[in-house]
Each structure stands twice: as C-alpha cells, then as structure tokens.
Amino acid sequence: MMIVRGGFSIFTRTESFREFIRYYPIVSAIVAIHISLYLLTILPIFPNYWFFEHFSGVNLYIMEGEFWRLITPIFMHSGFSHMLFNSFSIVLFGPALERLLGGGRFLFIYLASGIIANVATFILEPLTYTHVGSSGAIFGLFGYYIAMIIFQKNRLSKENSQIIITLCVVSLIMTFIQPNINITAHLFGLLGGFFLGYVLKK
Template identity: 55%
Template sequence: MFVRTESFKQFKQLYPVVTTVVAIHLILFLSMKLPLLPNKLIFESLVGVNIYIGMGEYWRLVTPIFLHAGLAHVLFNSFSLVLFGPALERALGKWLFVFVYLACGIAANIATYLLNPPYYTHLGASGAIFGLFGIYLAIIALKKGAMPPQGKQVILPMAAIGVIMTFFQSGINITAHISGLIAGFLIGALLIQIKPVRFW
C-alpha cells in the first residue's frame, strides 16, 4: 500500500496530483535559490506571516503549503507525500484529494494565524501532510475493514512518531502539525459518511 514499485512514468500517470504538488515544491524551492531579486520578492509575498494575513493578505493561508525553507525540508516533505499521498489519491479520486489536501493545509495555517504571535512566519507542507495522517487515522478508527492490516501497521507508528518528534525538534510549527492532524481526522470522519473509501 505504501511501497512504491511504479516507474516514474507510471507514477505520473497513476498519481497526477501528488506528482504535480511535488513538482511545485521543487520548482518553487529551486527558483528561490537563484540569485535574482524578483525571486526573493516573490518568496516574501507568498510565505505565511501572521500580521500580513491579519491585514487581508489571505492568500498566505494557502501559498505556504508549497514553500520550504531548506533542502532537507523540501525533500522530507516531498518524500512523505510520495509515500503517503498515492493511496489516498487513488481512494478518493484526484479532485477530492486536491480538496482535502488543501483543506488540511489551510486549516493548519488558520490555526497558526490564530494561535501564534503577529510576527510569526511559517511555511511548509507539514500541516497538509499531517492532515493526510489524520484522514488515515479516521478511516482506521471509524471504518472497520476499509484499510488492509499492513496499512494500519505503517500508519499508526508513523503518526505516533510524527507527533512525538513534533515536540522534540527545533524550528517546528507545532500548531500546524497538530491542527493539521486534527483537521484531517475530522475531514476523514466526514468523508467516510458520504463516500465509500477503501484501499483494497
């Protein structure tokens, strides 16, 4: 379920949303590293800054989902999405997957805005990715038989490790991680009421 055996071509065809999001991660990250003044200005206009959100720049609740601060940051989040995104994209369909991924990320950024100081700055896909974990947890908890046992054996410890590491790593947006997870669980609980979700 979480083991990737596809070729790159097959992966692109089977999981177009995951492929597109990862490509956006990498393109934006690489473009921000070019020594061009416009790139720096673009980055500064897209990153999440609470005081600017409060002044009406609401796009900053969305754009930070696709931005990353460093190479390790962008690679880790992109790798996590490649591992845990495809099963949900296949189960939900590409457009519903887009909606729930963005909804989790936006919910995490709204919580960051509400619960952190005005000059708090944030970026990264972690809130949305923790949201995917939350959706999986909702399906495991509330929809018996929807997920194979081997899927549960991966998701449960990974979610637990992710939450624990959130509190022990520096520079982590704890609010986004936890609120993304909660938002994902709530969205997952709603999803299984309106759509049959199975990973078999």
C-alpha cells in the same frame, strides 16, 4: 470503493517514473510545485527573496487582508532538506489516498488540512510569526488515514493500519523534539484531516 487489504504495504512504491505520474497526477503536481518554487528561491536569475516576501505565512500580513498567505505557505519551503523531506513524505503517503479517494477529493483533503493548520497558526501564534511548509497538509493526510482506520475498518488491512499508526505516533513525537517546528500546524493539520475523514466517510 477501492479496498486496500492484504499483507503488503500500500506505501511501497513499485511504479516507474512515468507510471507514477500517470497513476498519481495530483501528488506529482504537488511535488513539481515544491521543486519549482524552491528553484525560484535559489536561482540567481530571479529576485529570490520576493517569493518568501509574498508567499510566506506572516500572521501580521494575513490580519491586514493578505489571505492568500493561508494557502501559499503550503507549497513553500525554507531550504533543500525541508523541501526534500516534505516532498518525500507526500510521495510516500499520498499515492494510496489519491487512488482511494480520487484526485479531486484528495486535493481537497490536502489543501483543506493545510488551510486549517494555517488558520490555527494565525489564531494561536503571535502576529510576528512567520512560517512555510507543507507539514500541516501532510499531517492532514495522517489524520484522514486515522479516521479511515476508526470509521472504515474494511478499507485498510491490519498491517497497513499498524504502519500508519506507528508512523503517525513517531511523527508526533518528532514534532515536539525537533527545533523550528510549527507545532500548531502539525496538530491542527492532523485534527483537520481527522475531522474531514469523519465527515466524508460515506
């Protein structure tokens, strides 16, 4: 078990680009997929809108059996700033968890949280609702951190726990202030990550 204690922030990145890829291969792969899919939606050599047509979360199509749309929206984004912000968030919050949990468990938490968020969106939002973005999965990481703070107090320092709680509260507030936000995905991604953190705490 890796214990992250001490007076330094676990969210401070000091690795070189090559070291980052070597230490955090799952986080690096997720960001690479974000960038690749974004480029496929803007470069004129591809049928750009095809990717949104087939990978976006569209509740009506999910109801008709296109269940891959519960997964693919996690990696799609609606524009450069959307992709950049979510990718930056994963680079900021993901590495510490990947080191704590290992690549396989980290990927499971990330994808499971995103899927929980998208299932909740499918159940609670109208059939016409369409969405993309990894925010539900990112909030799942927040939820997992909160579960660690509550149920595994020895794994994070007080300073790092305070940082996580503060950022989580600020992110939740912004969820209700910013326009065009999938509030359902944010809330249920957070709850899903917390639930997984409780179940997998041993």
